[in-house]
Amino acid sequence: xxxxAGNYTYYITAFLLAIGLYGMIGKKNLLxxxxxxxxxQTAIFLFFIHGxxxxxxxxxxxxSRIGMDAAAYINPLPHVLILTAIVVSVATTGVALxxxxxxxxxxxxxxxxxxxxxxxxSS
Amino acid sequence: MSHLPVLIPITLLLSAxxxxxxxxxxxxxxxxxxxxxxxxxxxFSLAGLLMVLSQxxxxxxxGGWAPPIGIEYxxxxxxxxxxxxxxxxxxxxxxxxxxxVLHEVPLRVVPLYALAxxxxxxxxxxxxxxxxxxxxxxxxxSSLSAYALMAIGDDRAPVAxxxxxxxxxxxxxxxxxxxxxxxxxTGSLNMADVAQRLPALYQSRAVAAAAIFIFxxxxxxxxxFPLHLWLPDVYTYAPSAVTALIAPIMTKVSAYVxxxxxxxxxxxxxxxxxxxxxxxxxxxxxxxxLYGSVMxxxxxxxxxxxxxxxxxxIGYIGIGIGLANPLGLIGALLHILNHAFMKACLFLVAGSIxxxxxxxxxSSFAGLGRxxxxxxxxxxxxxxSMVGIPPAAGFFSKWYLLLGSIDAGNWFLVAVILAxxxxxxVYFIRVLEQIYASHANEESAPMKASDPPPSMLLPTLLLGAxxxxxxxxxxxxxxxxxxxxxxxxxxxxx
Numbered sequence: 001x002x003x004x005a006g007n008y009t010y011y012i013t014a015f016l017l018a019i020g021l022y023g024m025i026g027k028k029n030l031l032x033x034x035x036x037x038x039x040x041q042t043a044i045f046l047f048f049i050h051g052x053x054x055x056x057x058x059x060x061x062x063x064s065r066i067g068m069d070a071a072a073y074i075n076p077l078p079h080v081l082i083l084t085a086i087v088v089s090v091a092t093t094g095v096a097l098x099x100x101x102x103x104x105x106x107x108x109x110x111x112x113x114x115x116x117x118x119x120x121x122s123s
Numbered sequence: 124m125s126h127l128p129v130l131i132p133i134t135l136l137l138s139a140x141x142x143x144x145x146x147x148x149x150x151x152x153x154x155x156x157x158x159x160x161x162x163x164x165x166x167f168s169l170a171g172l173l174m175v176l177s178q179x180x181x182x183x184x185x186g187g188w189a190p191p192i193g194i195e196y197x198x199x200x201x202x203x204x205x206x207x208x209x210x211x212x213x214x215x216x217x218x219x220x221x222x223x224v225l226h227e228v229p230l231r232v233v234p235l236y237a238l239a240x241x242x243x244x245x246x247x248x249x250x251x252x253x254x255x256x257x258x259x260x261x262x263x264x265s266s267l268s269a270y271a272l273m274a275i276g277d278d279r280a281p282v283a284x285x286x287x288x289x290x291x292x293x294x295x296x297x298x299x300x301x302x303x304x305x306x307x308x309t310g311s312l313n314m315a316d317v318a319q320r321l322p323a324l325y326q327s328r329a330v331a332a333a334a335i336f337i338f339x340x341x342x343x344x345x346x347x348f349p350l351h352l353w354l355p356d357v358y359t360y361a362p363s364a365v366t367a368l369i370a371p372i373m374t375k376v377s378a379y380v381x382x383x384x385x386x387x388x389x390x391x392x393x394x395x396x397x398x399x400x401x402x403x404x405x406x407x408x409x410x411x412x413l414y415g416s417v418m419x420x421x422x423x424x425x426x427x428x429x430x431x432x433x434x435x436x437i438g439y440i441g442i443g444i445g446l447a448n449p450l451g452l453i454g455a456l457l458h459i460l461n462h463a464f465m466k467a468c469l470f471l472v473a474g475s476i477x478x479x480x481x482x483x484x485x486s487s488f489a490g491l492g493r494x495x496x497x498x499x500x501x502x503x504x505x506x507x508s509m510v511g512i513p514p515a516a517g518f519f520s521k522w523y524l525l526l527g528s529i530d531a532g533n534w535f536l537v538a539v540i541l542a543x544x545x546x547x548x549v550y551f552i553r554v555l556e557q558i559y560a561s562h563a564n565e566e567s568a569p570m571k572a573s574d575p576p577p578s579m580l581l582p583t584l585l586l587g588a589x590x591x592x593x594x595x596x597x598x599x600x601x602x603x604x605x606x607x608x609x610x611x612x613x614x615x616x617x
Binding site: 021024030033034037040041044047048051077078081084085088091092095096098099100102103106107115119122 | 256259260263267270271274278279281282284285288289292293295296299300303306307
């Protein structure tokens with residue numbers, strides 16, 4: 001039980017990764033695939049954020065009462081990495097949505113099976 | 124000139140930024156800026172390569188922050204070699220692209236060039252960076268611009284591009300996950316620093332997880348069988364110039380990252396001896412070589428045939444990485460160079476045929492040998508090179524791969540390489556027969572078709588001639604550049 005309590009974020013991360021992967025591969029609707037992708041990426045953000053945590057420490061802003069002792073602050077680097085990863089994720093979602101709009105205009109649907117059918121008809 | 128490592132990506136990024144501004148004033152500026160930017164980047168890469176060979180590696184600390192805290196850009200023999208290959212192919216294809224782009228997608232010229240430069244900047248960034256997370260950022264820059272580039276094209280292009288986006292995002296996310304495991308195990312993101320700290324952690328399961336995640340990510344990105352599913356559609360539906368830009372270099376850059384992981388970050392002692400990662404790569408690659416060749420034989424669409432042939436050729440590079448011995452890796456690196464030339468040349472030929480005749484079915488190519496003699500000469504040279512007939516360059520990389528397989532005592536791989544050469548011969552001879560021996564039929568191209576204008580023909584011929592030159596001078600490349608790259612494999616204990 002204690003192993004579960006200490007590591008529960010890892011289980012949540014793995015669970016979210018699985019949901020995201022299922023969404024991307026198992027779902028036939030392109031928009032649902034995109035939502036799956038976002039869940040998948042969020043799981044990875046959580047993984048990094050959890051890696052930054054040190055029990056009993058404070059936010060990484062210089063505090064005159066604590067001073068320069070690095071061990072007393074949370075590790076800020078994963079936060080910075082994840083900020084970058086979030087920007088990348090937003091950009092990817094933006095490009096994906098733009099593609100979805102184009103696809104919808106051309107095929108009138110976001111269901112993969114319908115799109116494939118209409119592709120065959122047109123060729 | 125210790126600034127060289129950073130100048131290469133910065134030049135490309137700057138031109139990507141300038142193109143939309145200048146292109147807004149006049150469309151033709153876009154092409155001019157792109158060519159100048161690519162030329163400068165190639166000049167910097169070449170200067171970097173020469174300096175690395177004479178004086179050893181160049182390290183640049185971004186913002187003056189020393190690693191491991193700061194990000195560093197590194198030009199060593201491997202990255203300088205790759206940067207020169209990527210920028211050279213990029214430059215040649217960009218020069219070619221102007222007429223082809225104006226012909227196929229006249230309304231999207233400015234965004235297309237801006238994205239192409241962004242793509243090149245991302246790829247070169249991946250190559251020169253010495254930081255694991257910085258590599259992810261460049262990976263995503265190149266991927267995002269590739270998704271957008273591929274979506275320009277016919278009606279089916281956005282669907283193919285979206286599928287690639289989903290798979291590419293899985294790859295990117297797996298890579299970050301792997302880097303996360305590495306960071307939380309070693310406390311560092313700098314490649315050299317991580318490499319120093321890893322040997323003490325070789326027994327750690329977190330490091331094994333990191334290696335597996337990064338391997339899957341790169342396998343997806345380089346279209347290693349069975350992670351290749353995104354590739355054929357994407358190569359088929361994108362505009363000719365875009366495919367010619369993406370196909371020769373993008374998958375190779377992922378192969379480069381794999382080699383970088385093997386040689387620098389994890390070290391051969393780990394990926395080859397402790398975790399049998401390289402042999403898994405080797406077996407998958409061998410399967411991919413056969414699968415790609417067989418599928419290529421079944422295609423009638425020329426571009427699709429070339430796409431499947433790419434999967435097979437990527438397999439050769441994978442075999443070389445999988446062997447993880449000096450000869451095998453030399454074969455893989457030489458094949459990265461040769462295949463970049465061959466595929467660029469073949470896709471330029473495909474683009475020229477489309478430009479003049481509007482056809483891409485192999486069955487409609489009858490009689491093109493007489494109508495487009497120079498284009499078809501370039502095609503013939505690259506086809507011979509793909510099959511592996513000396514003195515064309517393709518022979519020599521396969522030769523090193525064969526030597527590497529024999530060195531490893533792996534006779535199965537020897538058989539795969541030889542069998543695949545025969546299969547490659549089958550699908551290229553089929554095309555050559557159509558071009559030179561068949562009589563024009565009702566499907567074939569109009570009689571007035573001729574060689575494309577010089578701005579398209581010369582780059583094609585340049586690449587074709589380059590294949591022969593590379594073939595003749597391959598021993599110089601191997602002795603002066605590649606032998607230095609594979610030194611870590613000779614180290615005692617590895």
